[in-house]
Amino acid sequence: MEIADKIYTRHKKLTDFFVALGVNEEVAEDDACKIEHDLSDETFEAICVHVDKFSKANKSKKK
Numbered sequence: 001m002e003i004a005d006k007i008y009t010r011h012k013k014l015t016d017f018f019v020a021l022g023v024n025e026e027v028a029e030d031d032a033c034k035i036e037h038d039l040s041d042e043t044f045e046a047i048c049v050h051v052d053k054f055s056k057a058n059k060s061k062k063k
Contacts, residue, residue: 010036010044017051 011032018028 017047020054
């Protein structure tokens with residue numbers, strides 16, 4: 001179950017990242033599926049930091 005949770009988390013974060021870049025959501029999900037298993041932990045963590053910063057910036061702009 002732990003491995004499945006890790007892969008699902010990667011999938012969601014990668015999809016969010018690609019969508020934030022302007023990729024169509026369906027394409028973003030397909031691309032996330034392709035790389036979620038092989039991406040290094042280091043690169044994935046860097047993407048997470050970026051997505052979190054982007055999300056926080058967007059939330060503060062909406063207020």
